Amino acid sequence: EAQVTQNPRYLITVTGKKLTVTCSQNMNHEYMSWYRQDPGLGLRQIYYSMNVEVTDKGDVPEGYKVSRKEKRNFPLILESPSPNQTSLYFCASSLGRSTEAFFGQGTRLTVV
């Protein structure tokens, strides 16, 4: 089944403790991206990648890192999480520009 898989689905962590949210797609898509969703602010892009080893900042990249060492994986790294990074996170992938994007199930992160 074609899908985008995020892990974990839920995470509660403490301020400053490094964490990684994994994202994997099995559709051989070139493009991948991360979004966060916050009440009143909607979905905003954090980072995107148009190919292996090619990543770029979205609208809200501060406090996040990403890597794209393999086509299928695009992990989101929070080196030192803070409470303002409490949010619902989505990974997405698409074949290329102007093609249908598919989203993962979401990761609900709480930083205390």
Added chain:
Amino acid sequence: GIQVEQSPPDLILQEGANSTLRCNFSDSVNNLQWFHQNPWGQLINLFYIPSGTKQNGRLSATTVATERYSLLYISSSQTTDSGVYFCAVEVYVSDYKLSFGAGTTVTVRA
């Protein structure tokens, strides 16, 4: 950046009713998608529709790209249709991003 406006912001329906959701955008787009966010937070693809009309069961969508709007029709609504409906567009520039509207919250009552 591009502005994406959805209306109405909230919609309450009786089961079996029909409804129309609207998405206006401020610039030419290369991609337009409709999503349904269910009560568990998952974003479900409904339509990839940069132009034209598509139908999938009780749902259909129309995008008039030249006039910069898209419509999502829900017919014979069911309680499982409840949730938030998002329109998202992509503009062809140097970056790659879907810009989302604020969503329409639909509540279908039995």
